[in-house]
Amino acid sequence: MSFRKKLYIIIFGTDTPAGRGFDVALLIAILISVLAVMLESVPSINRDYGQFFKYAEWFFTIVFSLEYITRVYVTDSRSRYIFSFYGLIDLLSLLPTYLSLIFAGTQYLLIIRALRLLRVFRILKLGRFVGEGEQLGRAIKASRHKITVFMGTVLMLVIILGTVMYLVEGKDNGFTSIPLSIYWAIVTLTTVGYGDIAPQTILGQTIASFVMILGYAIIAVPTGIVTVELQKDKKKQEKKKCTNCSSKGHDSDALYCKFCGEELPV
Structure with a gap:
């Protein structure tokens, strides 16, 4: 050698x-x-x-x-x-x-x-962890269109809410520009809440309360989307049972059994 x-x-x-x-x-x-x-x-x-x-x-x-x-x-x-x-x-x-x-x-x-x-x-x-990672990757890939629509909706929402807060609160209360107000909307919607900018008027605080509650509802959406795709991928794997050796646990896109090499059912 x-x-x-x-x-x-x-x-x-x-x-x-x-x-x-x-x-x-x-x-x-x-x-x-x-x-x-x-x-x-x-x-x-x-x-x-x-x-x-x-x-x-x-x-x-x-x-x-x-x-x-x-x-x-x-x-x-x-x-x-x-x-x-x-x-x-x-x-x-x-x-x-x-x-x-x-x-x-x-x-x-x-x-x-x-x-x-x-x-x-x-x-x-630790190959089994790699397999789990690949399964998660497939679920995210399958969800990409829904996640893209979700992210677009959130983006439009923070732009609208930021602009509204700019009009309601104004420069005197720290909302000096629309981009800065959009930053506040993102921080509030994601429930981070740095506190560097805060509404002072009753109407502004009411809108802020709505945004905070809305944030909790929005956070659950992408989690649900990916979870559904994970369940679908798991069911596909369960269906991939080898007719020759009866082995399970194949990838959802596998064509042949990884144990005996027999062609898997479509």
């Missing part, structure tokens, strides 16, 4: 002790680098250990750069890896440090390295 093939098994595989050890060490390095970025943003800590964090940042960046170059080298389909989800994340997690040489402060974007921790699902054999 060639040296390049051995490296490929170690870097991309998890079935060997060396491959599993490499991935675990990589996850630990990612965790430490993300923690270092967060601690560097604390003024009191940065004042005493700022130089140490700079060295740590460049150390991890160089290590991850060598890892990225090695991944590109050992893979057979380089373009496939480079433009894959993990490939793009691996690359983006390197750029902030190099960009910080030109644009100060961009090193904090290194927090994107946290996305590399998604590899833990593959390393720890």
